[in-house]
Amino acid sequence: MSAAAASPPPPAAAGEHPRFHLRGFLSPETCKELEFVHRSCGTAGYRPSVVSTSLPHLAATGCGHLLLPFVPVRERLRDAVESAFSCHFDLFIEFTGLISWCKGASIGWHSDDNKPYLRQRAFTAVCYLNDHGKDYKGGILQFQDGEPSFITPVAGDVVIYTADNSNTHCVDEVTEGERLTLTLWFTRDSAYDEDPKLLSFLSQTSLNYEPVHQSSYIPLPASDIMYWFAYDHSGFDIRCARVHILGFSFHTSIDEDNKSVAPAEDDPIELLGKPVRLGRGDDVFDKVFANGLHALQVSTYFHFLSSFSLQIMSIRLQ
Ligand SMILES: O=C(O)CCC(=O)C(=O)O
Ligand SMILES: [Fe+2]
Incomplete structure (x- = not known):
């Protein structure tokens, strides 16, 4: 398992549309390793033409060992978001998911807290695991206002932004190939912390499954x-x-x-x-x-x- 690439913390956010493009945040090996997890365990996504692998899904299906590559990546991302938005020790990870955007996938203009059940979301981090132009066509992330106004995904790059309507954005339709991302949302509300849910799934699977299944490394x-x-x-x-x-x-x-x-x-x-x-x-x-x-x-x-x-x-x- 390779260590993620070292990168300096971004400067503290200012301005009306707080967002950062962090280049080379994940090493090529980490991107490949996360892709491997997704190819092994991806299931139906939350929208048409989208396939996702969430961490609770990995924990609940006896694939707890596949959570390991996420651990350092999640911590580094949380640190980067906390320092960029000056909210040290304030954030919980609400959702972590690998998402592949197949041909035809897109998302219209929105902010990430735009539904009553998403109000807890404060910040978003999207990590690109493969390359626009090489692995797929389309799939550019666009912002309605402010700079940068768009992100052309490059494997290892990360974009972080506030989840409110100061960062209204959309993703152009993927017209060829498959676009792969690791997306995290952060919250200030501990009631939405993803980690206790993961621990509970992990303890349920280790209590319920026979040791013989646990050692097989085949998804349950x-x-x-x-x-x-x-x-x-x-x-x-x-x-x-x-x-x-x-x-x-x-x-x-x-x-x-x-x-x-x-x-x-x-x-x-x-x-x-x-x-x-x-x-x-x-x-x-x-x-x-x-x-x-x-x-x-x-x-x-x-x-x-x-x-x-x-x-x-x-x-x-x-
Ligand atoms: O994948 C991206 O570039 C952004 C995804 C997005 O906007 C979302 O999932 O809400
Ligand atoms: Fe979004």
């Missing part, structure tokens, strides 16, 4: 939440779409002893909450997963692992 099943993305009067199940992109298909058992299987394309929401198997071409693998999400997480994990090893191999062999 997540709760069967919403995976349906409405699209043009119809929609699709994100689990089916992602497993299909990886070259697999879901199959469900049609008998008690799991010997006969059928493709799980009809009525996926119902079927994917039950035990499933993965198929590739005409083959169906023996392993029975707890549900569709579990099968997706494991296939994503191995897919990323294999592409990651190939990348490392080609770097080493150059």
